[in-house]
Amino acid sequence: MDWVRTINDAIEYMEQNLTNEVTLADIAKSVNLSAFHFQRAFTLLTGMTPAEYLRKRRLSQAGSELAKGSEKVIDIALKYGYDSPESFTKAFTRFQGVSPAQAKKGEPIQFMSRYTVRITIEGGSIMEYKIEKWESMDLLVHAKDFNAETSEKEIPAFWNEYFANKEYSKVPSYLGVCAQNKTNGNVFKYGIGCKASDVKGVPEGFEIIHVPEYDWAIFKCVGPSPDAIQAMWERIYKEWLPVAEYELIPDVDLENYLPGDPASQDYVSEICIPVKKKN
Known part of the structure; x- marks a missing residue:
C-alpha cells in the first residue's frame, strides 16, 4: 500500500465532503481501510485526527465565506453541519478567536489550508x-x-x-x-x-x-x-x-x-x- 497516496486520497474525499455529513467509517471505506487503521495512520502522519481536520477545514471555509459579508450566519452554520447558530458560534469563536458577527464585519480570521502529505528526508537516526x-x-x-x-x-x-x-x-x-x-x-x-x-x-x-x-x-x-x-x-x-x-x-x-x-x-x-x- 502506498501510504502517502492513500492518505492524500482520503484528504481529497474529505475536501469533497466538507458540506456533507461523513463519518470516520465513510472516509476509511473510501480508501479501503478499517476505521481503526485509518484513524491511526492519518493521526500519525498529519498530527491531528480526521475529525479535527474536518472541523478546522469547515470552520476555515466558513470564516472565508462570512468575511465576504453577504451570507447569513444561520445559513453558513447549516451548510457546514451545525444544528443551530449557537453551536456554530461557539465552535467558530473557539477556533477563530472572533465571533461570526465580528468576522462579517472584517475582523481578521484564521485559515487552515488543505493538507497534502509528502515524504520528507530528515536526520540520520536508525530504526532498529x-x-x-x-x-x-x-x-x-x-x-x-x-x-x-x-x-x-x-x-x-x-x-x-x-x-x-x-x-x-x-x-x-x-x-x-x-x-x-x-x-x-x-x-x-x-x-x-x-x-x-x-x-x-x-x-x-x-x-x-x-x-x-x-x-x-x-x-x-x-x-x-x-x-x-x-x-x-x-x-x-x-x-x-x-x-x-x-x-x-x-x-x-x-x-x-x-x-x-x-x-x-x-x-x-x-x-x-x-x-x-x-x-
Whole structure:
C-alpha cells in the first residue's frame, strides 16, 4: 500500500465532503481501510485526527465565506453541519478567536489550508527492527471494545483501571494487544495480558485471542514508556511504511513491555506488527 497516496486520497474525499455529513467509517471505506487503521495512520502522519481536520477545514471555509459579508450566519452554520447558530458560534469563536458577527464585519480570521502529505528526508537516526516468522499463537487478555475516534484517551484509562483492579495478579500484563479485524465499523478490541501458554486456564474476566502464523516486523523502542512506544509508532508510519518492502496485515498488533523500569531512559519495549512483502 502506498501510504502517502492513500492518505492524500482520503484528504481529497474529505475536501469533497466538507458540506456533507461523513463519518470516520465513510472516509476509511473510501480508501479501503478499517476505521481503526485509518484513524491511526492519518493521526500519525498529519498530527491531528480526521475529525479535527474536518472541523478546522469547515470552520476555515466558513470564516472565508462570512468575511465576504453577504451570507447569513444561520445559513453558513447549516451548510457546514451545525444544528443551530449557537453551536456554530461557539465552535467558530473557539477556533477563530472572533465571533461570526465580528468576522462579517472584517475582523481578521484564521485559515487552515488543505493538507497534502509528502515524504520528507530528515536526520540520520536508525530504526532498529527485525523480521521474524512466528507460529500461530493464543493470547490471554482482559479486553474491551473501543471506538477508533475516542480510543486515544480511553486506552490509557483502561490500563489504569486494569492495575487499580489488580487484574495483573491473575495474568502477567506485558502485552498490549490491538485486534483490528475482530469487529466492524469504528470499533476494535484492545486487551492487556500475555501469551496464553504463560497461564493455566482462563481466569474470570479474560479471553483468548487467536493469532495466525505471520511474518512480524519487530521494532525496538528505547526510552520511558509510553513515550518511546508512541514515538516509534509515528516513525513506523512516517519513515518505514512509505519505503519498506513490506506492508501491514490488518489483524492483531502488539506492544511488548519487557522487564525493567518503564520510567528509565534506557527501558526497552517493542512494537510487533504482522507484515507481508509488497507485490
